[in-house]
Amino acid sequence: MGTEAHEDHEAGQEWADVSPDAARRLVRAAVEAFAERGYHATTTRDIAGRAGMSPAALYIHYKTKEELLYQISGVGHRLALGILEQAAAGDGTPAERLADAVRSFVHWQATHHTTARVVQYELGALGEEHYAEVLAMRRGTDSAVRSIIQDGVDAGDFDVPDVAGTTLAVLSLCIDVARWFNPNGRRTPETIGELYADLVLRMVGAVR
Amino acid sequence: MGTEAHEDHEAGQEWADVSPDAARRLVRAAVEAFAERGYHATTTRDIAGRAGMSPAALYIHYKTKEELLYQISGVGHRLALGILEQAAAGDGTPAERLADAVRSFVHWQATHHTTARVVQYELGALGEEHYAEVLAMRRGTDSAVRSIIQDGVDAGDFDVPDVAGTTLAVLSLCIDVARWFNPNGRRTPETIGELYADLVLRMVGAVR
DNA sequence: CCTTGCACTGAGCAAGCGCTTAGGGCTTCC
DNA sequence: GGAAGCCCTAAGCGCTTGCTCAGTGCAAGG
Numbered sequence: 001m002g003t004e005a006h007e008d009h010e011a012g013q014e015w016a017d018v019s020p021d022a023a024r025r026l027v028r029a030a031v032e033a034f035a036e037r038g039y040h041a042t043t044t045r046d047i048a049g050r051a052g053m054s055p056a057a058l059y060i061h062y063k064t065k066e067e068l069l070y071q072i073s074g075v076g077h078r079l080a081l082g083i084l085e086q087a088a089a090g091d092g093t094p095a096e097r098l099a100d101a102v103r104s105f106v107h108w109q110a111t112h113h114t115t116a117r118v119v120q121y122e123l124g125a126l127g128e129e130h131y132a133e134v135l136a137m138r139r140g141t142d143s144a145v146r147s148i149i150q151d152g153v154d155a156g157d158f159d160v161p162d163v164a165g166t167t168l169a170v171l172s173l174c175i176d177v178a179r180w181f182n183p184n185g186r187r188t189p190e191t192i193g194e195l196y197a198d199l200v201l202r203m204v205g206a207v208r
Numbered sequence: 209m210g211t212e213a214h215e216d217h218e219a220g221q222e223w224a225d226v227s228p229d230a231a232r233r234l235v236r237a238a239v240e241a242f243a244e245r246g247y248h249a250t251t252t253r254d255i256a257g258r259a260g261m262s263p264a265a266l267y268i269h270y271k272t273k274e275e276l277l278y279q280i281s282g283v284g285h286r287l288a289l290g291i292l293e294q295a296a297a298g299d300g301t302p303a304e305r306l307a308d309a310v311r312s313f314v315h316w317q318a319t320h321h322t323t324a325r326v327v328q329y330e331l332g333a334l335g336e337e338h339y340a341e342v343l344a345m346r347r348g349t350d351s352a353v354r355s356i357i358q359d360g361v362d363a364g365d366f367d368v369p370d371v372a373g374t375t376l377a378v379l380s381l382c383i384d385v386a387r388w389f390n391p392n393g394r395r396t397p398e399t400i401g402e403l404y405a406d407l408v409l410r411m412v413g414a415v416r
Numbered sequence: 417c418c419t420t421g422c423a424c425t426g427a428g429c430a431a432g433c434g435c436t437t438a439g440g441g442c443t444t445c446c
Numbered sequence: 447g448g449a450a451g452c453c454c455t456a457a458g459c460g461c462t463t464g465c466t467c468a469g470t471g472c473a474a475g476g
Contacts, residue, residue, distance in 0.1 A: 022423075038332065040248035044464060054425050059465065061423095121329065121387075124246070165395070165403045168388070173377060176384040179329075180376070187373070195373045202410045230453075252434060262455050267435065269453095 010111050014079060018071075023061040025051040030068045035114035039069055039125040069122060070130045076112075076119035077137040083108055084144040094152030095206040101148060102174060102200045103193040109177040110189035116178035145171055149204060159205030170200050218319050222287060226279075231269040233259040238276045243322035247277055247333040277330060278338045284320075284327035285345040291316055292352040302360030303414040309356060310382060310408045311401040317385040318397035324386035353379055357412060367413030378408050 015031075018024040029050035033042040044065050048055045062068045087101035109116045123134055146167040152158035160166050177192065223239075226232040237258035241250040252273050256263045270276045295309035317324045331342055354375040360366035368374050385400065 020423090038246065038248055040246060041333070043462080045462095053423095055464090056426080056466075057424055065464070125249070161406075162403055165400075166407065169381060169404065169407055172384040172388060173381050176380040176387075179384075180380060192373075195370055196377065198369075199374065199377055199411050202413065203407050205410060228453090251432080253432090261453095263434090264436080264456080265454055273434070 014112060014115060026058060026061055031072055031114050031118055034122055035117040039122045066127055069125060072118050073123060073134055076115050077134055081137050081140050084141050088144040088148050094148055094155055094157050095201060098148045099197040099201055103197040105174050106177055106196045107189045107193040110181045110192055113178050113181040120175050120178050152204060157206055222320060222323060234266060234269055239280055239322050239326055242330055243325040247330045274335055277333060280326050281331060281342055284323050285342055289345050289348050292349050296352040296356050302356055302363055302365050303409060306356045307405040307409055311405040313382050314385055314404045315397045315401040318389045318400055321386050321389040328383050328386050350375060360412060365414055
């Protein structure tokens, strides 16, 4: 209809190296369906149908429906953690690194908002072992952000009474983008990233 | 086990005037189950079991499982909207009213985090008409917060380049409390309310 | 041309789902 | 004491669910 989102050329790219082709189609279909209706409301028939195959074909590539979710959640968490750790390891000032972290993380959440929605809001549906594995990565994202904020405090650049609490709030703000972002709305991943980077610098009391 | 949450005397209070007693037990059981596992993963047998009755008894008080969700979502949204509108209509400075709004809204989200979780994250499971009804109330919460921020800008108290975007971010920050809040953690609804009120005043550039 | 191996399908199974129905006790009125 | 009305249960209906399995078509190797 000509109303496609402005970032279609990037969305779905995170699955480019899943092989074979049928497995890739299944993951993309599952992400779409899970993001739209949630894991429990999605049927394996729906996923297989979206991928253009019969319900039984799904089980050639994935043992269970939960394994599909685990694949999505694992890849998504690894990508998100990578973005934050790269920003934390940068060589700018703490303010520059924090702004970079928020900008790029938010940009990713918005661009890949379907994947992000599954990653952030469906982890409760994972099996016990897979859930524990994912939790470890989430602790990593927390410590990446906290280390930047702590650096800013130590350098005297930030004014933050409660580092742990502020870290939590910053991450919470970024994560929630996946819930409300609408690719057909006015805001682009770029403008939201800029806005949020600015808001977060204000939260930590960094001078502009 | 003696590890009960510190706000147990308040939690569940929002259903005090649901009658008869069996219907109230059902709502409380449904809130608990929906918050724990999500709407779609919760069975009517589970709800009835938690309420101490047979599966069939549920249908004497509610026509469908969705009607239970609608009751919860409706009451929850009305309470949340009331809190924000009361803060917006207060007679302090814009900074005082914004801090009050954030503090009391966050406090409510944390204290009633099971209800809040259902309210904020299960609205997609509502039927079409009920969903539209709830969306109208959500637009109300947005305009309540925006009006406070706009007042602050007009009065020259706030420095906000993007009022709509900042409103979105403030509400997003508060709403996400329902996702991560843990009643057995260190933070209480009061301390989170204080922290968030401070962070939001920084976001709008209000002088302390 | 035949065999092997693999992606895939049509049909369907056992289990669990939301919800219904027939009927039983209890209280409340005359 | 009997009728009426309400709250509740045991049983189960029709359907959908995640998942399985015997068998098919097809490309690769000899």
